[in-house]
Amino acid sequence: MKGLVIRNTGNTYLVRDDDGNDHLCKAKGNLRLQNIRSTSPIVVGDVVQMDVNPDGTAFITEIEVRRNYIVRKASNLSKHTHILAANIDQALLCITIRFPETTTVFIDRFLATAEAYSVPVTLVFNKTDLYDEEDNAYLEGLIRLYSVIGYSCMKSSMVTGEGKEQLAALTTGKIVLLAGHSGVGKSSIVNALQIKAAQKVKEISAYHNKGMHTTTFSEMIELDNGGFIIDTPGIKGFGTIDMGIAEVSHYFREIFNFSAKCKYNNCLHLNEPDCAVLKAVEDHYISESRYHSYRNILEDISDDKYRL
Numbered sequence: 001m002k003g004l005v006i007r008n009t010g011n012t013y014l015v016r017d018d019d020g021n022d023h024l025c026k027a028k029g030n031l032r033l034q035n036i037r038s039t040s041p042i043v044v045g046d047v048v049q050m051d052v053n054p055d056g057t058a059f060i061t062e063i064e065v066r067r068n069y070i071v072r073k074a075s076n077l078s079k080h081t082h083i084l085a086a087n088i089d090q091a092l093l094c095i096t097i098r099f100p101e102t103t104t105v106f107i108d109r110f111l112a113t114a115e116a117y118s119v120p121v122t123l124v125f126n127k128t129d130l131y132d133e134e135d136n137a138y139l140e141g142l143i144r145l146y147s148v149i150g151y152s153c154m155k156s157s158m159v160t161g162e163g164k165e166q167l168a169a170l171t172t173g174k175i176v177l178l179a180g181h182s183g184v185g186k187s188s189i190v191n192a193l194q195i196k197a198a199q200k201v202k203e204i205s206a207y208h209n210k211g212m213h214t215t216t217f218s219e220m221i222e223l224d225n226g227g228f229i230i231d232t233p234g235i236k237g238f239g240t241i242d243m244g245i246a247e248v249s250h251y252f253r254e255i256f257n258f259s260a261k262c263k264y265n266n267c268l269h270l271n272e273p274d275c276a277v278l279k280a281v282e283d284h285y286i287s288e289s290r291y292h293s294y295r296n297i298l299e300d301i302s303d304d305k306y307r308l
Helices: 104-116 133-149 164-171 186-193 245-251 253-259 276-282 288-303
Strands: 002-008 013-017 022-027 047-052 058-063 069-074 077-086 090-095 121-125 152-155 175-179 218-222 228-231
Touching: 013 047, 013 058, 022 047, 069 104, 077 175, 090 104, 090 164, 090 186, 104 121, 104 245, 104 288, 121 133, 133 152, 133 288, 164 186, 175 186, 186 228, 245 253, 245 288, 253 276, 253 288, 276 288
Parallel strands: 022 058, 090 121, 090 175, 121 152, 175 228
Antiparallel strands: 002 013, 002 047, 002 218, 013 022, 047 058, 069 077, 218 228
16 A cells, blocks of 8 residues: 655654555564665655555555655764655745854755755745844845845745745645754744644743754644645754765855866865866855855865764
């Protein structure tokens, strides 16, 4: 029987079949996808085959080929991946300028990983009701930066309702991954889109202004508009993986475009002569923050580490 994984709580999975019935499943045997070293072989969004027994017990026997997925490094397991979700139509990266701050390094790591695994991303700049004039000026600068590169950007506030209709349109009939640090308002967005999925929203912790987790497992939440939101536990750090040093520039759109003009085909855009990327940074055609993020990823690959 075919089904869609809508919840993953570790070693137990909730799978919805084509008739809309939900089954609590275990994985049968040592189930793995070929060539993927992951902390969990089955993730939310997977299409699977399962055996359902007369007594109601059910086992997942096969994972169908994924059309895409998005990953991060598993903490303390540098050679393994943690797959956040699979078969995603759209990723919404929820960003806040303050309370807590989302750094451009984090944004760029997420975007590079999404590029590598063919997941479209919209940047959602949330909690706009909290920002002062200086914050708004910085926010507008970020929106200009990422819009010029070609990324879809929007502003939102679940307090004022700003962006709510646009979010509803983005999720209609689609499987959407909602990602971002803890405390950036992901649960409030889910509540605004589908009140029956109300989750407890905790206060921001004082420690580093990092939010407390309101989601402790990945699940797919069905919306009234026919879409699904995959709500993931908050991510404190994001590591890019499965990339060789020479590949990283491919996933920074503007760096890749300028790299065609470099003198050497194997240019890493660090200190090589006649590097078109370095010249573009110097001339402000590539932002210093994006170039810094690119260098940051190269350093992590060289050091073989996961940066928090």
